Amino acid sequence: MNPIVIVGGGAAGLAAAVFCARRVGGERVLLLEKQPRVGKKLLATGNGTCNLSNTAAAVPCYHGNNPAFVSSALSRFTPTDTVSFFESLGVKTEVRENGRIYPLCAQAAAVLDCLREEADALGVETRTDTAVKALRPIKGGVNVLTETETLCASAVLVAAGGMASASLGGSTDGYDLLTAIGHRKTPLFPAIVQIRTEKEAIKAVKGIRTDAVLTLKRNGRTEAVSEGEILFADYGVSGPAAMQIGRTAADWERRRQGEMTLSLDLLPTLSYAEVLEDLKRRAARPKRTRETMLTGLVQKRLGQTLIKAAGLAPLSDSTQTISENELKRLASLLKQWTLSVSGSAGMNAAQVTAGGIDTADVDPETMQSLLVPHVYMAGEVLDIDGECGGFNLQWAWSSAYAAAQAMTEGLV
Numbered sequence: 001m002n003p004i005v006i007v008g009g010g011a012a013g014l015a016a017a018v019f020c021a022r023r024v025g026g027e028r029v030l031l032l033e034k035q036p037r038v039g040k041k042l043l044a045t046g047n048g049t050c051n052l053s054n055t056a057a058a059v060p061c062y063h064g065n066n067p068a069f070v071s072s073a074l075s076r077f078t079p080t081d082t083v084s085f086f087e088s089l090g091v092k093t094e095v096r097e098n099g100r101i102y103p104l105c106a107q108a109a110a111v112l113d114c115l116r117e118e119a120d121a122l123g124v125e126t127r128t129d130t131a132v133k134a135l136r137p138i139k140g141g142v143n144v145l146t147e148t149e150t151l152c153a154s155a156v157l158v159a160a161g162g163m164a165s166a167s168l169g170g171s172t173d174g175y176d177l178l179t180a181i182g183h184r185k186t187p188l189f190p191a192i193v194q195i196r197t198e199k200e201a202i203k204a205v206k207g208i209r210t211d212a213v214l215t216l217k218r219n220g221r222t223e224a225v226s227e228g229e230i231l232f233a234d235y236g237v238s239g240p241a242a243m244q245i246g247r248t249a250a251d252w253e254r255r256r257q258g259e260m261t262l263s264l265d266l267l268p269t270l271s272y273a274e275v276l277e278d279l280k281r282r283a284a285r286p287k288r289t290r291e292t293m294l295t296g297l298v299q300k301r302l303g304q305t306l307i308k309a310a311g312l313a314p315l316s317d318s319t320q321t322i323s324e325n326e327l328k329r330l331a332s333l334l335k336q337w338t339l340s341v342s343g344s345a346g347m348n349a350a351q352v353t354a355g356g357i358d359t360a361d362v363d364p365e366t367m368q369s370l371l372v373p374h375v376y377m378a379g380e381v382l383d384i385d386g387e388c389g390g391f392n393l394q395w396a397w398s399s400a401y402a403a404a405q406a407m408t409e410g411l412v
Helices: 013-025 040-048 067-076 079-088 107-121 173-179 202-206 239-243 246-255 272-284 300-309 324-335 390-409
Strands: 005-008 029-031 093-095 098-104 126-129 132-138 141-146 151-153 155-159 189-191 195-197 209-218 220-233 236-238 262-267 337-344 352-355 375-377
Touching: 005 013, 005 040, 005 141, 005 195, 005 262, 013 029, 013 040, 013 126, 013 390, 040 107, 067 337, 067 390, 079 093, 079 098, 079 155, 093 390, 098 107, 107 126, 141 155, 155 173, 173 375, 189 246, 195 246, 202 300, 209 239, 209 246, 236 239, 236 337, 239 246, 246 262, 246 337, 246 352, 272 324, 300 324, 375 390
Parallel strands: 005 029, 005 155, 029 126, 155 375
Antiparallel strands: 093 098, 132 141, 141 151, 189 352, 195 236, 195 337, 209 220, 209 262, 220 236, 262 337
16 A cells, blocks of 8 residues: 655654554655754754643644634644653653743753654654655545655655745745645745844844843834843844744735834833832932943843933943933833834744645645645644744644544544
């Protein structure tokens, strides 16, 4: 009997291979990967610690033309099922802040090794350095064309990932395979990505990390809000809180409608009134210069940058000569430092691709194409992207499970 062919050895592809092999035996599963080894992008997830899932995974945590598409797959393979699945592979897990689920060992390499070893133990054939060039639907199956041969498959799962992170294997391959057989692709743009801002204003604070509330506004109207750690870079703002809303900046960048700004509340636990009162006390201290006025409130270099931005230079002047209006201006900067946005750091810097194969042409129960029988898809290749925090890997596992169940139906 012709094998089930899985195109792509990333998170969704590897999981699907294991799911299929556990149901029908690995000898009936063939995994094709264009890179020299599988799972390269998986190794980089969670900065190498592999944020496997999130206990809060649900429709509101996803984006796309139809986020509700994820509902069926997530209900059939939940974060609890993810924990059980990985524990069956030998990967112990733990739940951390904000419901994020990690391997106890905090090693993405261990997660990848356990997936590979399980696939191998079940008898899955894995071929690396094997790029798929085309799919040709035939009666009862699909011909899979590589550079060297044509493989006849009973079903094909396209799990080739997205365009993000080209250095880790991101490409348009999956989209190209599916659009060639009639599927539509929605616009692609970066998600979970750094935000580019005006450079001169932040040049002096490069490398500084701090907690903040970030607000992206288009023409003064709030588009996205995030809270957490940020990192100032030479191009703009990075860190988890910035990357969480980077999708909004990237979407605006491709449309270029209106003006986008990024406002930073650098003292989110204090109100404006509390900040102003604190500044008044600081300014009243004798023999205090403006250079050290914010020491103990924010990082020194960040404080000096804000003092200059408020027009309170030179730094060597006494704090006691600062007017109340100047103090109000500085308090406003601490609570709402606004930078103009020029876009995102781009697709190569992004962790995830927004957009993809239009889910209107895919069965949400089975992940099978509604246009071409025996063709399935899972993971990032679809027009579904999750927020930062384990949601994208959960989508990879859930969509892979749904596809594997459907592809092996009747073969068990």
